[in-house]
Amino acid sequence: MAKCPACKAENPTPTKTWKYGAFTVEAYTCKNCQTQYREYYNKDGKYSFTLKLEKGKGYIKA
Numbered sequence: 001m002a003k004c005p006a007c008k009a010e011n012p013t014p015t016k017t018w019k020y021g022a023f024t025v026e027a028y029t030c031k032n033c034q035t036q037y038r039e040y041y042n043k044d045g046k047y048s049f050t051l052k053l054e055k056g057k058g059y060i061k062a
């Protein structure tokens with residue numbers, strides 16, 4: 001479950017999950033506004049930060 005950083009809609013299921021160093025990354029595409037964002041969790045499974053995709057900028061801190 002992850003809240004969209006753009007419109008605050010809840011998106012229950014990540015489209016993709018993978019490991020990135022010590023982090024677990026969950027990628028979402030918001031079903032409400034189509035924003036693509038990624039949530040990063042540390043090795044203890046704790047939420048760490050979110051990046052969102054901005055046109056022309058790539059992934060930036062949400």
Ligand SMILES: [Zn+2]
Nearest residue numbers: 004007030033
């Ligand atoms: Zn959204």
